[in-house]
Structure formats: C-alpha cells, structure tokens
Amino acid sequence: MxxxxxxxxxxxxxxxxxxxxxxxxxxxxxxxxxxxxxxxxxxxxxxxxxxxxxxxxxxxxxxxxxxxxxxxxxxxxxxxxxxxxxxxEGQQLLARVAEQQRQAIDNLIGMARKAGQGVGGSNLVLGELQRGSDIALVLLAKDVSAGIGDKVRRAAGNRPVRQPDWLDKSRLGVLCGRAERSVLALRSGPIAEKLLYEFSRYDQIAGDC
CATH class of the missing domain: 3.30.1230.10 (YlxR-like)
Structure with a gap:
C-alpha cells in the first residue's frame, strides 16, 4: 500500500x-x-x-x-x-503485458464505435480517404483480401495503417458491432490519438503489427 x-x-x-x-x-x-x-x-x-x-x-x-x-x-x-x-519469468511477463495491451486496444476500438468516431467497410473507408476526410488511423483485419488491403494502403497515403495480428474480420466485426469487418477508419480525436499511442507501446513489447 x-x-x-x-x-x-x-x-x-x-x-x-x-x-x-x-x-x-x-x-x-x-x-x-x-x-x-x-x-x-x-x-x-x-x-x-x-x-x-x-x-x-x-x-x-x-x-x-x-x-x-x-x-x-x-x-x-x-x-x-x-x-x-x-x-x-521474463518471456511470460512479456506475454502477459502484451495481452493486456491488446485488450486496451480492443477496448478503444469499441469506444470509437460507440462515440461515432469509426468508419467501417472498405467502400466507405476508401471514399473517406479519397475525399481527404480527417482520418487519423486505418485498421485492416489480418485476413483482409490482398486486393482490398492494397487499395486501402494506397488511398491512405501518409496516414498510419495498422494490421494487428490478433484482429481477424470476425473479431474486428464484434468490436464494430457487426458480423464481420475487414476495414475500419478512425476519425481524428482523442480516441484515435490514444489508439496510436497504445500501438506504439505494443510495438515496444511485441514488435510491429
């Protein structure tokens, strides 16, 4: 205490x-x-x-x-x-920290959805990116098709694009309140800033994702 x-x-x-x-x-x-x-x-x-x-x-x-x-x-x-x-034990400790970091990131994605800060679906996200909307971060499911992933990365330009190795379409869909989701964009704001921060911390523990 x-x-x-x-x-x-x-x-x-x-x-x-x-x-x-x-x-x-x-x-x-x-x-x-x-x-x-x-x-x-x-x-x-x-x-x-x-x-x-x-x-x-x-x-x-x-x-x-x-x-x-x-x-x-x-x-x-x-x-x-x-x-x-x-x-x-060092490696076990790393694994436990990384798991809590993944939970923190998942929670922030859910918060973004509830706050109306997320844009879901490849077509909607591509449209927002091509219009130059205020998008701070794009998330790709780990099992997104190569074609869609390439299109989104090109449209994102200099915006950060992350493809977390624990988020498949099914899991990302659950966090977005849908059956499946392959692409999610986060509008600029405190939640997106916190997500970028948590991803940077996760990289330091588990490596790039």
Missing amino acids: MTPAAGSRSRSLVAAGRKPQRTCLGCRETFDQHCLIRFVPAPDGTLLVDYRRKLPGRGAYVCARRQCLLQAAAKSGFSRSFKRELRV
Whole structure:
C-alpha cells in the first residue's frame, strides 16, 4: 500500500501541476508515472500486470520496452522492490503485458464505435480517404483480401495503417458491432490519438503489427 508520505508527495505534485514520477526497475531512469507499466504482487507470490493502474497496494514500475521488462525480471528487480520472493519469468511477463495491451486496444476500438468516431467497410473507408476526410488511423483485419488491403494502403497515403495480428474480420466485426469487418477508419480525436499511442507501446513489447 502507498505510504502516507508517498501519497502526500503525489498529491503535492498534482497540486503543483507536476505529474508524479517513478523509476523504471529495468533501466533505472525516471519517467512520468503514466508512461510506465505498473505491477503489483499477488498474495500467492505471482506478479500481476496492472496495466490500467487500478489495483490496490504498492506498485513497481517498468518502461513499456522489452529490454526493460526482461532486465527487471532477470535481475530480481521485482523481488527487491517488494522485499519478498516473487515468481517472475521474463518471456511470460512479456506475454502477459502484451495481452493486456491488446485488450486496451480492443477496448478503444469499441469506444470509437460507440462515440461515432469509426468508419467501417472498405467502400466507405476508401471514399473517406479519397475525399481527404480527417482520418487519423486505418485498421485492416489480418485476413483482409490482398486486393482490398492494397487499395486501402494506397488511398491512405501518409496516414498510419495498422494490421494487428490478433484482429481477424470476425473479431474486428464484434468490436464494430457487426458480423464481420475487414476495414475500419478512425476519425481524428482523442480516441484515435490514444489508439496510436497504445500501438506504439505494443510495438515496444511485441514488435510491429
């Protein structure tokens, strides 16, 4: 649990307009807390990934980078931080972090649909791109046809196009409230910005998608 002194320092930083900072267990550099991934220990000695920073108790922080996570696991950084023996294996930790990142991205896609910030379907997306609409990001299902994928990429120009390896047409359809969806475009706005940010973090853990 956060100590009274630590809690007081965090509140003072926020009141002063400064963001709380934490040190990465891997590289030992200091960053704004929201830029790092939080971990908390479970009673059974396992380590929990608190990606949304909602779990109670004292946390430890690591950069959203493969090397930092592997270093923290290999050098017993979590056990030292929590002053107790924790079972941490580097590759398993990477996999668990990547899974929570995928969930975060899926949730944002669902939020975009509910907020009316998504344009679905290859024809509609191509039309929006060709008209120069304010599209910030285009998503392609991993099993989209090569022809459609090529058309969308050409029409997108310099706009980012992502093809996540876990999103097939069926899964993307579920997130969009449809049976299937092969193409989805996100209009510029806070949700699209957050999606681009989460994709960049995912790249650091799991590699390009």
